Amino acid sequence: MKKVLTLFIALLVSTIAFAQQSLWGGGTLVSPEIHENNTVTFRFRAPKAIKVQVTGDFLSNPSVADLKEGPEGVWEYTTPEPLAPELYNYSFIVDGLKMPDPSNIYLIRDVSSLMNVFISGGGRADLYKVNAVPHGTVSRLWYDSPTLGTTRRMTVYTPAGYEKSGKRYPVFYLLHGMGGDEEAWVTLGRATQILDNLIAEGKAKPMIVVMTNGNAALEAAPGESSLGLVPPTTKLPKTMEGSFEAAFPDVVKFIDANYRTVKNKSGRAIAGLSMGGYHSLHISKQYPDLFDYVGLYSAAIWPGKDVESPVYKDMEKKLSVQFAKKPALYWIAIGKTDFLYKANTDYRKLLDDNHYPYTYYETDGGHIWRNWRIYLSEFVPMLFK
Structure with missing residues (x-):
């Protein structure tokens, strides 16, 4: 009986903790991070992933870029050049599966596609x-x-x-x-x-x-x-x-x-x-x-x-x-x-x-x-x- 009660309490505590996490926000991973010079860093935590890529309209040819794995399974990619002022969309591809950025709550639907968005400011993009x-x-x-x-x-x-x-x-x-x-x-x-x-x-x-x-x-x-x-x-x-x-x-x-x-x-x-x-x-x-x-x-x-x-x-x-x-x-x-x-x-x-x-x-x-x-x-x- 004590084991059952202990398990119940553990589940209850974890549920409350999860609810609090949902209420107050998740992890602290920043993605995308827009730097002062308008280069942008994308991050994705996937310790068991084999390959993580990012795709979006900020890329031209090729239209996909590879992220590199760092400490604690955090994959990262920074644009080599500053991005021109614009509203951009992007998604991640993790081991071949396309998915949104869990660190970015800003999503837009285009017909049946969901995409994360961010704004690289300045010029016309300020409109x-x-x-x-x-x-x-x-x-x-x-x-x-x-x-x-x-x-x-x-x-x-x-x-x-x-x-x-x-x-x-x-x-x-x-x-x-x-x-x-x-x-x-x-x-x-x-x-x-x-x-x-x-x-x-x-x-x-x-x-x-x-x-x-x-x-x-x-x-x-x-x-x-x-x-x-x-x-x-x-x-x-x-x-x-x-x-x-x-x-x-x-x-x-x-x-x-x-x-x-x-x-x-x-x-x-x-x-x-x-x-x-x-x-x-x-x-x-x-x-x-x-x-x-x-x-x-x-x-x-x-x-x-x-x-x-x-x-x-x-x-x-x-x-x-x-x-x-x-x-x-x-x-x-x-x-x-x-x-x-x-x-x-x-x-x-x-x-x-x-x-x-x-x-x-x-x-x-x-x-x-x-x-x-x-x-x-x-x-x-x-x-x-």
């Missing part, structure tokens, strides 16, 4: 930080879409002071890419930090930003709808076949009815990345009186050969109507190695051949969030001037 400036409000709310016959969720940013100002604000509709949702621009895109900082610096006008779910068959982001805890995927129905574009006026009507907006073309902008750029292109030409500012970030351009929708018919005719109404800004941006570069080049030729004015912005790199954060920070200051 991605939460700085000591007035902050806007981020709301998740539901709206009725009569066109789609369902209730759907969106994310809305209102600038600092909106609640008490009594003023009307222009609205920027910001759309995500394939596999994304209404959370993507807030998490991966750092949109709220970029808006807060640009507005506080006087580089952008205070505006409402509406981030919708561009997957017309879904109510909301994975795990946030009546479907339950379904696995995220890029293979979704009703994404680029016209449904979302046809239903977009439902979003505009809801925002105009529930927020203090500037209810005309000069007070509206639309932009998006990849699939969201595709949506922005086709929504803006389908409804040429809705948006005075259009941004295409690494945009898909042409509908699939088997896609049949009134939204995509008579594309050149609709573009002629749109540009005859003289949008204040038509902005196209893409990376030099983006797989959609040729499609964008062909589309720009179509615009050039018809003498339609636009602004073009090109960066290094490909189809990556690093570019899309840059594009957002460049595009926002040009709006509503």
